[in-house]
Amino acid sequence: MSEHNSAPRQTITLRVNGKTCTGQAEPRMHLADFLRGELGLTGTHVGCEHGVCGACTVLVDGHTARSCLMLAVQADGAQIETVEGLADPDGSFHPIQQAFHELHGLQCGFCTPGILMTVAELLAANQAPDEATVRDVLSGHLCRCTGYQNIVAATLRAAELIRERHDNENAR
Numbered sequence: 357m358s359e360h361n362s363a364p365r366q367t368i369t370l371r372v373n374g375k376t377c378t379g380q381a382e383p384r385m386h387l388a389d390f391l392r393g394e395l396g397l398t399g400t401h402v403g404c405e406h407g408v409c410g411a412c413t414v415l416v417d418g419h420t421a422r423s424c425l426m427l428a429v430q431a432d433g434a435q436i437e438t439v440e441g442l443a444d445p446d447g448s449f450h451p452i453q454q455a456f457h458e459l460h461g462l463q464c465g466f467c468t469p470g471i472l473m474t475v476a477e478l479l480a481a482n483q484a485p486d487e488a489t490v491r492d493v494l495s496g497h498l499c500r501c502t503g504y505q506n507i508v509a510a511t512l513r514a515a516e517l518i519r520e521r522h523d524n525e526n527a528r
């Protein structure tokens with residue numbers, strides 16, 4: 357596209373994984389491209405680009421959103437969490453990452469960042485989901501590799517690890 361036709365870029369500022377980030381976005385740039393291209397957060401993956409696969413899922417103000425369907429300018433001022441924000445500052449795994457690692461909840465890993473963010477939303481609200489609930493929540497994600505069994509098992513294990521972590525914190 358020629359310079360003449362391109363829409364003016366806008367400066368947007370958002371909180372991403374607890375840090376204030378500012379970047380430039382054309383009005384039609386979607387949030388996934390902004391996170392990956394402007395902020396260098398390439399953990400968020402882009403698969404179908406039309407809201408079907410779930411690979412691009414991030415949390416926006418605590419709720420899952422398809423970042424391929426949301427414009428970056430719509431996220432101006434929002435709190436965004438991406439897969440890069442899950443691990444502790446010292447790099448140790450979040451219980452969700454630990455559980456997926458332990459139970460082989462991934463193969464190629466392309467779908468994984470989006471699934472982890474959906475699981476994060478689920479377990480923030482419900483730390484003891486049953487299998488039917490987990491399957492229902494995960495139904496918005498396509499995985500071409502795993503057959504889903506290990507993803508479900510890892511999600512249930514993540515819930516267990518989070519409960520254990522809370523029990524340990526409360527016992528201190």
Ligand code: FES
Nearest residue numbers: 403404405410424
């Ligand atoms: S890339 Fe966003 S839903 Fe597939």
Ligand code: FES
Nearest residue numbers: 463465499500501
């Ligand atoms: S692990 Fe390959 S697409 Fe899910």
